[in-house]
Amino acid sequence: MSRKESGGRAMPREVVLSKALSHLLRHSAEKEHLKISKEGYVNVADLLETRKVKSLKATLPEILEAVSSSNKQRFSLLYVSPENMEQGTEGSQQQQDVATSTAASEEKQKSATTHALSVNDKDASHFLIRATQGHSIKSVDTTLFLERLSLSDSKEESPATKLPDTVVHGTYHGAWPLILASGGLQAMSRIQVHFAIGPTVDEVFPNGRDAAPAKLEDKSNQIVISGMRSDAEILIFINLRKALEAGCPFYRSENGVILSEGIATGGDSPDTKKMVPLDFFDLVVERKVGLGVLWENGNVVQELPSHLAEKKNPKQVRGGGRGRGRGRGRGGRGQP
Incomplete structure (x- = not known):
């Protein structure tokens, strides 16, 4: 085989x-x-x-x-x-x-x-x-096997148990317009949306926010990031404390991935889907071509050019050959 x-x-x-x-x-x-x-x-x-x-x-x-x-x-x-x-x-x-x-x-x-x-x-x-x-x-x-994060988690506790300073979701050009249109990140076919605890904003902007972000390295030089594909073109930074205060659940897996099924945003209708809404997005950065900040504190800073927004997302080839346009692809809109 x-x-x-x-x-x-x-x-x-x-x-x-x-x-x-x-x-x-x-x-x-x-x-x-x-x-x-x-x-x-x-x-x-x-x-x-x-x-x-x-x-x-x-x-x-x-x-x-x-x-x-x-x-x-x-x-x-x-x-x-x-x-x-x-x-x-x-x-x-x-x-x-x-x-x-x-x-x-x-x-x-x-x-x-x-x-x-x-x-x-x-x-x-x-x-x-x-x-x-x-x-x-x-x-x-x-x-049953994920650690639920809480605002009571103290900074004085061990690094393995404290709230992460960075919670970021990696996705692709073609997924960003869909995320905006839907109002946030949805787990789609997965149970939860996946997030990583890096890279930090400072690592994305090593020369300061006024400079272009660090571009993606060649695939051979990319480091392994649990919770995100290393070739993610767009990074969505989450305000974790704001999300937790609003009752949006977040969990940490054994291998350090941060996960959330989101919250219902459309009332009590049984058809309402859960999502991590745009309200919890702190910063959205494009790093493939160096555009920089796309979204900050609830506002669109710049639109993604149409030739990028209309791109098909990379397909994830899974065990049975399943694949679909995605952002990270698993589950479509924004799923890492």
């Missing part, structure tokens, strides 16, 4: 496997008849038997390597020892109880993954795996 990158080169096997795992755990587990818990965990033995993974002839060591080598820490792993398991229904319940307990604590999640990767056990059925974020499967309750 071979896949190709946009440049026509064959993707390395480990990349193909990682993409397949991400797609299954985030989007298609139920379609593949893969049992997934409300915490997002599936049994690795069952995972290896799915059509998508089985076609790759993947092994348990390769799954473990995919977890440990993911540059964005896309996966969490849980080991349930034979001593803590029983056969049949009771064994399944034991796994469920362990998964529920672990998912409730970010610290437990990280230590559980570290422990699972250190275990010398060749039985795949003793391992559970889930995606750390990015789900569209409605039966998965992401609030």
Whole structure:
């Protein structure tokens, strides 16, 4: 089974496997008849038997390597020892109880993954795996394994628990007019909109706000940013405190991604969609061609030129070949 990158080169096997795992755990587990818990965990033995993974002839060591080598820490792993398991229904319940307990604590999640990767056990059925974020499967309750951010989070607390100073959403030229027209960021097919905690405004404007922003680097030099594609052309900076004060929920995933399903902005109608509205946008910056600030404090500073606004967004090629114009593409309008 071979896949190709946009440049026509064959993707390395480990990349193909990682993409397949991400797609299954985030989007298609139920379609593949893969049992997934409300915490997002599936049994690795069952995972290896799915059509998508089985076609790759993947092994348990390769799954473990995919977890440990993911540059964005896309996966969490849980080991349930034979001593803590029983056969049949009771064994399944034991796994469920362990998964529920672990998912409730970010610290437990990280230590559980570290422990699972250190275990010398060749039985795949003793391992559970889930995606750390990015789900569209409605039966998965992401609030069970995401840390909800609060205004009470103190600056004196550890960096891992305090409110992030920067919350930014990366998107593309073609998505920006749609975001403006819709009134904000919508999760679309995902459960939540994704945000990163960098780059900061100072990093985007290294020579000051009166100068042009730093342009995107060549793809080969781009750094990995959890929560945003590194080639994002437009950066939307969020006023997190204002959003939290207004009751808009924000969460932090195990791998540091900030997420929000937004709030209902159209009254009590059952058809009202949730979004992170424009009211919470502090600053919007175009950095691909160096236009700079497009939006600031509730006002349009400059329009995006039509030849950019009308561009189709890059397509994201996911495990099953699904792709669509997006901003970050996943989910269409503004989804990173």
